[in-house]
Amino acid sequence: MSAGLVILAVIAIAIGGFFIGRSRALGSVQGDVRKLHSLPNYYGQTVFLFSAVPALLVTFAWLLLQPLYVESQVSGMITAADVPEGGSMSLVLADVRRISSGLDIAITSGALTEDQLATMSADETDVRAQLAEVGIAVASEVRQNVFAAAKEYRDINAGLKITLTIVALVLALGGAVYAMSRITPDFRARNVAEMAIKALLILSSTVAILTTIGIVFSLLFETSNFFRMYPAKDFFLSLTWNPQFTGGSDLGIAPLLWGTLYVSFVALVFAVPIGLLVAVFLSEYASKRVRSLIKPAIEILAGIPTIVYGLFALITIGPLLRDYFAQPLGLGTSSSSVLTAGLVMGIMLIPFVSSLSDDVINAVPQSMRDGSYGLGATQSETVKQVILPAALPGIVGAVLLAASRAIGETMIVVMGAGAAAKLSLNPFEAMTTITVKIVSQLTGDTEFASPETLVAFALGLSLFVVTLGLNVLALYIVRKYREQYE
Amino acid sequence: MNDMSFVERNVDTKNIKIAAKDVQVYYGDTHAIKDVNVNIEDKTVTAFIGPSGCGKSTFLRCLNRMNDTIDVCRVKGDILLDGEDIYDKKVDPVQLRAKVGMVFQKPNPFPKSIYDNVAYGPRIHGLAKNKAELDEIVEKSLRRGAIWDEVKDRLDAPGTGLSGGQQQRLCIARAVATEPEVLLMDEPCSALDPIATAQVEELIDELRERYSVIIVTHSMQQAARVSQKTAFFHLGNLVEFGETGQIFTNPEDPRTESYITGRIG
Numbered sequence: 001m002s003a004g005l006v007i008l009a010v011i012a013i014a015i016g017g018f019f020i021g022r023s024r025a026l027g028s029v030q031g032d033v034r035k036l037h038s039l040p041n042y043y044g045q046t047v048f049l050f051s052a053v054p055a056l057l058v059t060f061a062w063l064l065l066q067p068l069y070v071e072s073q074v075s076g077m078i079t080a081a082d083v084p085e086g087g088s089m090s091l092v093l094a095d096v097r098r099i100s101s102g103l104d105i106a107i108t109s110g111a112l113t114e115d116q117l118a119t120m121s122a123d124e125t126d127v128r129a130q131l132a133e134v135g136i137a138v139a140s141e142v143r144q145n146v147f148a149a150a151k152e153y154r155d156i157n158a159g160l161k162i163t164l165t166i167v168a169l170v171l172a173l174g175g176a177v178y179a180m181s182r183i184t185p186d187f188r189a190r191n192v193a194e195m196a197i198k199a200l201l202i203l204s205s206t207v208a209i210l211t212t213i214g215i216v217f218s219l220l221f222e223t224s225n226f227f228r229m230y231p232a233k234d235f236f237l238s239l240t241w242n243p244q245f246t247g248g249s250d251l252g253i254a255p256l257l258w259g260t261l262y263v264s265f266v267a268l269v270f271a272v273p274i275g276l277l278v279a280v281f282l283s284e285y286a287s288k289r290v291r292s293l294i295k296p297a298i299e300i301l302a303g304i305p306t307i308v309y310g311l312f313a314l315i316t317i318g319p320l321l322r323d324y325f326a327q328p329l330g331l332g333t334s335s336s337s338v339l340t341a342g343l344v345m346g347i348m349l350i351p352f353v354s355s356l357s358d359d360v361i362n363a364v365p366q367s368m369r370d371g372s373y374g375l376g377a378t379q380s381e382t383v384k385q386v387i388l389p390a391a392l393p394g395i396v397g398a399v400l401l402a403a404s405r406a407i408g409e410t411m412i413v414v415m416g417a418g419a420a421a422k423l424s425l426n427p428f429e430a431m432t433t434i435t436v437k438i439v440s441q442l443t444g445d446t447e448f449a450s451p452e453t454l455v456a457f458a459l460g461l462s463l464f465v466v467t468l469g470l471n472v473l474a475l476y477i478v479r480k481y482r483e484q485y486e
Numbered sequence: 487m488n489d490m491s492f493v494e495r496n497v498d499t500k501n502i503k504i505a506a507k508d509v510q511v512y513y514g515d516t517h518a519i520k521d522v523n524v525n526i527e528d529k530t531v532t533a534f535i536g537p538s539g540c541g542k543s544t545f546l547r548c549l550n551r552m553n554d555t556i557d558v559c560r561v562k563g564d565i566l567l568d569g570e571d572i573y574d575k576k577v578d579p580v581q582l583r584a585k586v587g588m589v590f591q592k593p594n595p596f597p598k599s600i601y602d603n604v605a606y607g608p609r610i611h612g613l614a615k616n617k618a619e620l621d622e623i624v625e626k627s628l629r630r631g632a633i634w635d636e637v638k639d640r641l642d643a644p645g646t647g648l649s650g651g652q653q654q655r656l657c658i659a660r661a662v663a664t665e666p667e668v669l670l671m672d673e674p675c676s677a678l679d680p681i682a683t684a685q686v687e688e689l690i691d692e693l694r695e696r697y698s699v700i701i702v703t704h705s706m707q708q709a710a711r712v713s714q715k716t717a718f719f720h721l722g723n724l725v726e727f728g729e730t731g732q733i734f735t736n737p738e739d740p741r742t743e744s745y746i747t748g749r750i751g
Contacts, residue, residue: 287557367594371657373555375607375664376584385606390597 003063006165007056010172014052017176021047021183029185042189049196050179055172062164070156077149092146095138099127099150100157102136109134117151219464222457230451235458241421243441243452251455253462255421259338259431260463263417264406266342266427267349272399274346275353280383282354283361295358302351306411313344313416321428332428334418339427341416345406352402360394361387393478400474404467410435434463503528503668503698504549509563511544511553518544522563522724524717526668531690531699533713533730535706537745540719542702546670549700550586551579567668584611587666591673593653595645595660600637603645603656604628607664623663631659632689651682658689662697669693671701675708687712706746710734718742 022044029035036043071093083092106112111134112120120127127142183189227235230251238252278298282291318335321343326332364387372382388395410433418430419440441456448454504526511519519541526532534542544553551572553559565572572582584607595603604624607613614620624641628634633655637648645656654674661669671690675683690712693699703709709716710730717727718739726733726742737743 365594367590367592368596369555370552370588370590371594371596371660372606374550374552374583374588374590375610375660376580376582377606377610378580381610385610386596 002161003059003164006059006168010052010055010059010168013169013172013176014048014055017047017051017180018044020176021045021180024180025183025185025189028183035185037186037188038190038193042193043183043187045196046183046187046189046192047176047179049192051172051176053196054175055168058171059164059168062160062167066157066160066164070153070160073156074149074153077152078145082143082145095142095146096150096153098136098138099131099142099147100154102131102134102138103150103154105136106130106134121147216464219457219461222454223461225449226451226454226458229454235455239423241437243444243455245444245446245452247450249452251451253434253459255423256432256434256437256459257462258423259413259417259421260407260433260435262338262427262431263341263345263413263433264403266338267345267406268399268403270343270346271349271353271402275350275398275402276357276395278350278354279357279361280388283358284379284383284387295355298351298354301347302355304348306348306409307415309344309348310411310415313340313412317344318416326428329428331426334428334430336416336418336430337428338417338431341413342427344416345409345412348409348412349402349406352405353398356398356401357391357395360391360398363394364390393480397474397478400470400477404470407433407463407467407470408435409433410439414439434459438463501528502526503568504700505564505566505569506545506548507564507566509545509548509561509565511541511548511562512560513544513556514558518722519548520722524724524727526698526700527715528667528698529694529696530715531694531701531713532715532717533709534700534702534717534719535704535709535745536719536725538704541722542717542719543672545719546672546700546702549668549670550583550588552583552588554579584664585666586668586670587661587664589654589657589661589669589671589674592677593650593657595648595653595656597644597646599642600628600645600648600656601641604660604663606660611664613663613665627659627663628656630662630693631655632685632692633659649682651678651685654678654682654686655689658686658693662693666697668698668700671699673702673704676704683708706734718745720745 022040025036025040025043026033033040074096075089075093078089078092078096083089103112103117107114107117111130121144127147128138131138131142235251235253237254238250239254240250240252241255243249243251282295286294314335318337318340321337321340322333322335325339326334326337368386368390369382372386377385413433413436417432417436419432419436420430421437422429422431424431438456438459441453441459444452446452502525504524506522506524506526509519509522510517522545534546536542547553548561548565549567549572553561561573567582567586570577596606598606601624604627605614605620608620608623614623625634625638628637633652636652637643637656645653648656654677658669658674674690675686678686687708690699690701694714701709701712713730715728716730716733718725718733718737718741720741726737726739728738733742734746737746
C-alpha cells in the first residue's frame with residue numbers, strides 16, 4: 001500500500017471509530033445523554049484521536065526517516081570508483097534514486113518483469129537506454145555497482161512499505177480499541193478534547209518557532225563556511241565591495257550597509273511625518289464618513305506589489321528628480337539614486353505607519369481627551385500634548401516596524417537606486433543595499449562553494465541581526481512605556 | 487406655593503451663576519433632556535441626583551459644552567453663564583471650558599509628571615509669565631486640591647503612579663489651576679474607596695468658598711453631605727430642585743420621595 005493509501009486507511013478507521021465510540025457511549029447509558037459526563041460526540045472524538053494521531057505521527061516520522069535509513073544501507077554498496085571525477089557521493093545516490101524509480105515505472109508499464117529485473121545486470125544490458133524508453137533520463141552510463149544499489153534500494157523500500165502499512169494499521173486499530181474500552185459514563189471525554197486542542201495549539205506555535213530556528217541555522221551554517229574562506233575582519237571592516245568572478249574579491253559589507261541605512265533613512269524621513277499626520281487626521285479630526293473613505297484608500301497603497309513601486313521609481317520619480325533637482329544642482333546625472341528609492345519606499349511605508357499609529361492613537365482612552373478638552377485645550381493642543389505622548393510607545397513601535405520593512409526591501413532599490421555599491425553622502429548618487437547584493441550574488445554564475453556566492457549568507461545573517469535588533473528595541477520600548485495610561 | 491417662594495428667595499439672595507431655560511438635548515433621535523429649567527447659584531454646591539440614564543451627566547456636560555465633542559448630540563434652549571448664552575456663536579467653547587472646569591468619574595491624570603498635569607491648563611492659557619509664577623500656581627492648586635503635602639517631594643513622579651484617591655484630587659487640582667468659575671464634577675467619587683471619598687468630599691466643601699460646584703452623584707448620602715441645593719432628574723426631566731435639606735426630608739414630588747426612599751432607581 002502506498003503512503004497516501006495508508007493515511008487514508010488510518011483516517012477511515014478513525015472515522016469509523018468515531019461513530020462506534022459515539023454509539024457505544026450512548027449505549028452505555030441506554031440513550032440517556034444526561035447520565036454521560038460529556039456529550040456523545042466527545043466520546044467519538046476521543047476514539048478518533050486515539051486512533052488517528054499515533055498512527056499518523058508514526059507514518060509521517062517513518063516517511064521522513066525512511067530515505068535516510070535506506071540511503072545509509074545502500075551507500076555501502078558504492079565504491080569510490082563509482083563516483084565520477086568532480087562529482088560527489090550525493091550525486092551518485094541521486095542517480096540511484098532515479099534509476100530505482102525508473103525501474104518502478106518500467107515494471108508498471110510492462111516493459112520489464114520482476115523476473116527479468118532480478119537477473120538483469122548493468123554489464124550486459126544497456127540500462128540507460130531501457131530507462132530512456134520509459135522516460136527517465138540518467139546522466140551517465142550506469143555502472144554495475146550503481147545498478148545493484150538501485151535494485152537493493154527498491155527492495156528495501158518495498159519491504160519497508162509493507163512494514164509501515166502493518167504498523168500504521170495496527171496502531172490505528174489498537175488505539176481505537178483502547179479508547180473504546182475506556183468509554184464509561186464517567187469517562188471525562190470533554191477534558192480529553194480540551195487536551196487535544198491544547199496540544200494542537202502548542203504544535204502550531206512550535207512550527208513557527210522551529211522555522212525561525214531553522215532559518216537561522218541554515219544561515220549560520222553557510223556563513224561559517226564563508227568565513228572559513230574569507231576573513232571576517234575584511235568582511236566587516238573593508239570599505240570596498242568589488243566581487244570578482246576570478247577570485248580575489250573585496251567583499252566589505254560597509255558600502256552595502258551604508259546604502260541600506262541611507263535608503264531606509266530617507267524612506268522613514270518621508271514616511272513617518274506623513275503617516276503620523278494621516279493617522280492623527282483619521283483618528284482625531286475626520287468624521288466617520290471621511291474616515292471610511294480615506295482609510296481604505298490609503299490602505300490600497302499597502303496592497304501595491306513592490307515591483308510596481310519599483311516601476312514607478314524607475315520611470316517617473318527617478319527621471320523627475322534627475323531633471324529637476326540633480327542636474328540643475330550639479331549633483332549628478334543618474335536617474336537611479338538613493339533619493340528615488342527612498343521617496344518611493346517612503347510612499348510604500350505611509351500606510352504602514354498610518355495604519356499602525358491610527359490603531360495606537362485610537363487606543364488612547366477617551367478620558368484623556370475629555371480631561372484635556374475639559375481644561376479648555378483645543379484639538380491640536382490635545383493631540384500634541386496628551387495624545388501623541390500617550391501613544392508614543394506604540395508609534396515608536398510602528399516606526400521601527402516600518403524601518404524593518406524598509407531595510408528588508410529589495411525590488412524598489414534595484415529599480416530605484418541601482419546596483420553600484422558606493423560609500424557616498426550625495427543622495428542623488430546611485431547606491432545599493434544588502435538585499436540587492438544578496439540576490440545578485442546568489443544568482444550569479446559563480447560556483448556555489450566560492451566566497452563570492454557564500455557572502456550572500458553572511459549578508460543575510462547581518463541583515464537578520466540588524467532587523468532583529470530593531471524588533472527587539474521596538475518591543476522593549478513598547479513594553480517599557482505601555483502601562484502609562486492604563 | 488410657599489415652598490416655591492422659599493426657593494426664589496434663596497435665588498434672590500445669592501448671585502445666579504448659571505441659568506438654564508427650556509434646555510432640550512437630543513442624541514440622534516433620542517430626546518435625552520426635556521425642558522430643564524434651573525438656576526445654579528454662585529459659591530454653592532449643587533447636587534444632581536437621579537437613577538442611571540436620567541440625563542444628569544448629559545445635562546452637566548451641556549454646561550461646559552463637552553457634548554460638542556459628540557457628533558450626534560444636539561442642544562436646544564438657553565444656558566446662560568453670568569447672563570451670557572454659552573451656546574451663542576461668538577462664544578468659543580474652548581475658552582468656556584477654561585471658565586467651567588470639569589472633573590470626571592474616573593480619575594484621568596495625563597501620562598505626565600504631577601507637576602505637568604497641574605501646569606497643563608495654565609500653560610495652555612498662558613496664565614503664568616515665568617517659571618516662578620507657574621511654580622506658584624502649581625503649588626497653590628495642589629494645596630487647594632488638598633494633595634500638596636502628599637506630593638510636594640515628588641512633583642516629577644508620573645501622575646498615573648498615584649493611588650486612585652490621590653489621582654482624583656490631582657485631577658481636581660488640575661481643574662482649579664485654570665482658575666475656573668464653575669467646577670463640574672461627574673460622579674467624582676464613584677471609583678474611590680470610602681477614605682478617599684471622604685477626603686474628596688471635604689475638599690468639595692472647601693472649594694465652595696471660591697467656586698460654584700455642581701456634582702453628579704449616585705450616592706444620596708453624598709448629596710446630602712456635600713450639597714446645599716439638590717436637583718432630582720428622572721427620565722430626562724428635572725423633577726424637583728430645591729434646598730438639599732428640604733429635598734431629603736420633605737420632597738414635594740412623589741417621584742422624588744420614591745427615589746430617595748429607594749423605591750425607584
